[in-house]
Amino acid sequence: MARAQSPRRRMLTTIAAWSVALIIFFPVLWMILTSFKTESSAVASPPVLLAADWTLQNYVDVWARSDYPRFFWNSVVIAVGSTLVGLAIAIPAAWAMAFVPGKRTKDLLMWMLSTKMMPAVAVMIPLYLLFQQMGLIDTKTGLVVALMLMNLPIIVWMLYTYFKEIPGEILEAARMDGAGLWNEIVHVLTPMALPGIASTMLLNIILAWNEAFWTIVLTTTKAAPLSAFIASFSAPQGLFYAKLSAASAMAILPILILGWFSQKQLVRGLTFGAVK
Amino acid sequence: MATQSSRVASRLMVAPSVILLFIWMAVPLALTLYYSFRFYRLLSPERSGWVGLTNYRWFLNSPDFWLALFNTLALVLGVLIITVVLGILIALLIDQPVRGQGVLRILVIAPFFVMPPVAASIWENLFMHPQNGLFAAIARGFGAQPILFLEQYPLASIIGIVSWQWLPFATLILLTAMQSLSSEQLEAAEMDGASALNRFRYIIMPHLTRAITVVILIQTIFLLGIFGEIYTTTQGGPGSASTTLPYMIFKQAIAAKDIGRAAAGGIIAVILANIVAYFLMRGIGRHLDT
Numbered sequence: 001m002a003r004a005q006s007p008r009r010r011m012l013t014t015i016a017a018w019s020v021a022l023i024i025f026f027p028v029l030w031m032i033l034t035s036f037k038t039e040s041s042a043v044a045s046p047p048v049l050l051a052a053d054w055t056l057q058n059y060v061d062v063w064a065r066s067d068y069p070r071f072f073w074n075s076v077v078i079a080v081g082s083t084l085v086g087l088a089i090a091i092p093a094a095w096a097m098a099f100v101p102g103k104r105t106k107d108l109l110m111w112m113l114s115t116k117m118m119p120a121v122a123v124m125i126p127l128y129l130l131f132q133q134m135g136l137i138d139t140k141t142g143l144v145v146a147l148m149l150m151n152l153p154i155i156v157w158m159l160y161t162y163f164k165e166i167p168g169e170i171l172e173a174a175r176m177d178g179a180g181l182w183n184e185i186v187h188v189l190t191p192m193a194l195p196g197i198a199s200t201m202l203l204n205i206i207l208a209w210n211e212a213f214w215t216i217v218l219t220t221t222k223a224a225p226l227s228a229f230i231a232s233f234s235a236p237q238g239l240f241y242a243k244l245s246a247a248s249a250m251a252i253l254p255i256l257i258l259g260w261f262s263q264k265q266l267v268r269g270l271t272f273g274a275v276k
Numbered sequence: 277m278a279t280q281s282s283r284v285a286s287r288l289m290v291a292p293s294v295i296l297l298f299i300w301m302a303v304p305l306a307l308t309l310y311y312s313f314r315f316y317r318l319l320s321p322e323r324s325g326w327v328g329l330t331n332y333r334w335f336l337n338s339p340d341f342w343l344a345l346f347n348t349l350a351l352v353l354g355v356l357i358i359t360v361v362l363g364i365l366i367a368l369l370i371d372q373p374v375r376g377q378g379v380l381r382i383l384v385i386a387p388f389f390v391m392p393p394v395a396a397s398i399w400e401n402l403f404m405h406p407q408n409g410l411f412a413a414i415a416r417g418f419g420a421q422p423i424l425f426l427e428q429y430p431l432a433s434i435i436g437i438v439s440w441q442w443l444p445f446a447t448l449i450l451l452t453a454m455q456s457l458s459s460e461q462l463e464a465a466e467m468d469g470a471s472a473l474n475r476f477r478y479i480i481m482p483h484l485t486r487a488i489t490v491v492i493l494i495q496t497i498f499l500l501g502i503f504g505e506i507y508t509t510t511q512g513g514p515g516s517a518s519t520t521l522p523y524m525i526f527k528q529a530i531a532a533k534d535i536g537r538a539a540a541g542g543i544i545a546v547i548l549a550n551i552v553a554y555f556l557m558r559g560i561g562r563h564l565d566t
Contacts, residue, residue: 013372017380020366024443025383028390030410031398043408046417093293096286108294110557115301116497117553121522122542125529126307149300156293210391212504231393231508241401241408248394259389260382267452274490275449 028252035059035245042241058246067221068229068247075225075251077140078215079208082147083201086155089148091197094159099168109160112153113272120150120213131218140223146214151204157272158203162196199265202258209255226251305546311539318533331540340516341541344524345548347431351520352499354435355442356492362439363446363491364484368476370447371454381448388444392504399437400426400509430510430518437505442498446491453487454480493556500549521545 022029034042038053062068097105127146128137136142166189174188212227219228230251233244259266267275315327335341370380387395403409404425412422425433457480465475503522506512512519512527519527525545529538 010373010375013369014375017369017372017374018376020369021380021383024366024440025386027395027398027403027440028386030402031394034402045408045413047410047413089292089296092289096289100282100286102283102286108290112293112297114553114557115297117500117549117556118301118305119522119525119542119545119549120501120503121525121529122308122546122549123301123304124526125311125535125538125542126304129307130304149296152293152297152300206389210389212392212507213501216504216507227391227393227504230391230397231504233397244397244401248397252390252394255389255391256386259385263381263385263448266385267449270445270494271449271487271490272494275453275487 031245032249034242035249037242039240039242042245058242059250062243062247062250068250071224071226071229072250074140074143074223075209075227078143078147078223078225079205081140081144082151082208083155083204085144086148086152086204087159087197087201090152090155090159094156094163097156097160098163098166099171109157112156116153124217128217137218138220138222138224142218143215143223143225146218147208147211150211150214151207154207154269154272155200155204158200158269159196161268161272162200163193165196166192199262199269202262203266203269206255206259206262308539308542308546311535312543314536314539316535316539318535327536331536332544334537335540335544340519340524341521341544343516344519344521347518348500348520348522350431351435351438351502352496354432355439355499356495358435358439359442359446359495360488360491362443363450364488366443366447367450367454368480370451381451385444385448387441388448390441392441392502393508395441396437396505396508399433399440404433426510427514430514434502434505434509434518437509438499438502441505442495445495449491450484450487453484457483496552496556500552521548 033049035058036054036056037048038055038057041048041053097109131137131142131146134142136145170188170192171184174184179188209225210227212231215225215228216231219225230244230248233240233247312331313326313328315323315325315330317323366384370377370384374380390398401409403411406412406422406424406427409422411425415422423429461479462475465479470478501522502520503526506518506520506523507526510518512523516524521541522545525538525541528534528541532538
């Protein structure tokens, strides 16, 4: 709803909007700045900005800690792995619901959404014990399974809203032209479905990367991803602020970048297609 | 175009998702229900047996339970009110013709991508810390005593942290909804002499109803399970001042190692979540695109 406005008013709204945006972003910015300070500059009082001793040492130190790269790698494997497995299971389901909807399809979708409302703590103990019996505690496999199931309803829903927009007539036209099932899938459907699958994948990687309940409950050290590592990192009296900030910055950076690229799809994905 | 065979095929395609989700929910839930009627403490494994409703009675009679229930509702409602109200205001502001809108959106959305433990740790250490935090430095600059955020106002502090995380979500969705509003309608209203307040009340707000209900639905789902932020900052304390229902159950299971009581708490949480879900789905479910 862009409307013509006086330059003066335009300048005022620009200043106001930028101030608000900078306030919201400031904590992230301050963390990134702190990550480049020495430990003593990081806790200096009053806080220093320009006079700080800037350094890259924190990043070097954190990465050189033998376990940090492992936490990072665990995050990558768990986020990407759970997403890919989830897609493999959800694509056929969403496909069938979008193209061959039955009387119960709507109820089924609502039921799936309602499982997300189940408090995770309510099923925490049995799942922990089941995982223990199957030897899945503190393994990447266990977390891939847990996060895949946790996000499965969201994956199905998102894919469903995307697939539903593919017109069924196109399939019929392809069939009329004598395309076999294989050609139908490879040449007609896949190209139309790919954008939806890609944005579902992005959003789900973000959700899995940031998950901080099952990762804390189901891991101890070996398979712990970054979210569990940072949650257990306590800074005794500000001794490691700069290093904590560097570790945090590296933990959020990949997702920040992914997220910025996918912000348009994010609205649609997170609202299950209700807001586009 | 659905033939008999395609119906069968579609059932087979849907089946894995439904079966897996059912197992993921139903098996643990049945076990939780079973444990909730049992004496089951990890520290005294030699004792076991049926105890009827004892675990439930303990939970419902515990003063901590009512505090946890209050804290959970305060957290969900507090964050919902803050994010929806500020979200509408910020979306209205950004929706104006503003220079550099693209970069602006990127800055505003950023907190949403920050994982809960990092968000909590930024606020706890870099801002709210009574010695080294930025807020303490500002307070000292004015010659005032630093506020002990997480010690004196733990729940309010956590509401603040969680609101910061979810404000971008609300803003982004409301902004998207606002941008689909036709400018002609607003211009026509302006020409007819409708004041800015009336334009907001009679044109913009009705247009946003659907987006607001969706924001409330999605946020409630995630806010009911808030965990990482509390675990990283206050661990539910001091005392039980910032313990929510999920966190209380977590403490019973992990710290007190009383599986029976924790399971009873879990069942109570499921019942409460179902009550909330029922009203949400009735009120809001019809806005979803099925």
